[in-house]
Amino acid sequence: MLLYYITDRKQFPGDEAGRRQALLEKISEAARCGVDFIQLREKDLSVRELQKLANEAVAAVRQASTTTRLLINSRVDLAIAAKADGVQLRSKDISPQEVRKIYKGGELPDPVVGVSCHTLDDVDQAEVDGATFVIFSPVFEKPGVPEISPVGLKELSEAASRKIPVLALGGVTFENALECLHADVAGIAGIRLFQDHPIGDTVRELRSSSK
Numbered sequence: 001m002l003l004y005y006i007t008d009r010k011q012f013p014g015d016e017a018g019r020r021q022a023l024l025e026k027i028s029e030a031a032r033c034g035v036d037f038i039q040l041r042e043k044d045l046s047v048r049e050l051q052k053l054a055n056e057a058v059a060a061v062r063q064a065s066t067t068t069r070l071l072i073n074s075r076v077d078l079a080i081a082a083k084a085d086g087v088q089l090r091s092k093d094i095s096p097q098e099v100r101k102i103y104k105g106g107e108l109p110d111p112v113v114g115v116s117c118h119t120l121d122d123v124d125q126a127e128v129d130g131a132t133f134v135i136f137s138p139v140f141e142k143p144g145v146p147e148i149s150p151v152g153l154k155e156l157s158e159a160a161s162r163k164i165p166v167l168a169l170g171g172v173t174f175e176n177a178l179e180c181l182h183a184d185v186a187g188i189a190g191i192r193l194f195q196d197h198p199i200g201d202t203v204r205e206l207r208s209s210s211k
Contacts, residue, residue: 001142001186001188001206001207001210002036002037002133002165002167002186002188003036003097003186003187003188003202003203004035004036004037004038004039004135004167004187004188004189004190004193004204005026005030005035005037005038005040005107005108005189005190005194005195005205006038006039006169006189006190006191006192006194007023007026007027007038007039007040007041007195008042008195009022009023009042010044011191011192011196012195023042023053024056024060026194027040027070028061028064028211029063029065029198029199030068030194030199031060031064031065031068032064032065033062033170033200033202034065034068034203035042035194035199035203036067036068036187037068037070037071037112037114038057038068038069038071039071039072039088039114040053040054040063040070040071040084041073041088042056042073043073047075047078050075050202051078051082051108054072054078054081054084055081055082057082057084058082058083058084063192065199067194069085069086069112070084071084071085071087071088071114072084072087072088073085073087073088073111074090074093074105075087076099076103076166079111079198080102080103080108081199085109085111085112085173086112086114087098087099087111087112087113087114088114088116089113089114089115089181090115090116090137091116091117091118091122092127093163093188095129095130096115096126096129096130096132097115097129100113101129113130113131113132114131114132114135115134115135115145116134116135116137117135117136117137118136118138118159119151119161120155120158120159122134123136123162123164123166126161126164127162127164131164132165133147133165133186133187134159134164134167135167135169135189136151136159136160136168136185137151137168137169137189138150138151138168138170138171139151139152139153139156139169139171139172140170140171140172140176143172143173145197150170150171151170151184153180153183154178156183156185157184158178160183160184160185160186165187166185166186167185167187167189168180168183168185168188168189169189169190172188172189172193173193174193174205174206174209177205177206177209178209180211188206
């Protein structure tokens, strides 16, 4: 089962410097514990600050693991500059084929290209466009965000029936993760699921559920 950690430094306590340090430590922990993908998703940072953080995140992952892949949210240029493993695109961003052409032009390895999807049409388009996998969300209702309607387990199962790997995101907890696995998803993605718990415990809990 694939595990996918999405970062959000603003959830950590302290000032900005402290939050960034906590985030880099959490990224290292995730890589050491065998999380497959980490998405750096600090959308509020300036380009310069995001580039600096991306460089530090890539270094942290490389030091901690040879298998964990670090993806940058949407910004192909920053991903290439940081020598990240790829990008996580929104469904309205450039296509995965275009990303791979850009990477090839820079003589970097073929990137991982995930696509965030909210409808079955999004999933189908991502598959046609050659995405590595899709993140399908939100599966469950998210606390504090009642205005966003969850896609639900039935639609998740329909998405997972496609050939492209589908990871579940949105309101996923230890308690309901097994329901997602019964929908035949390829993996689980989350923010709080990883940031609010020791990642080693999270990895063991989720992977034991898939056996």
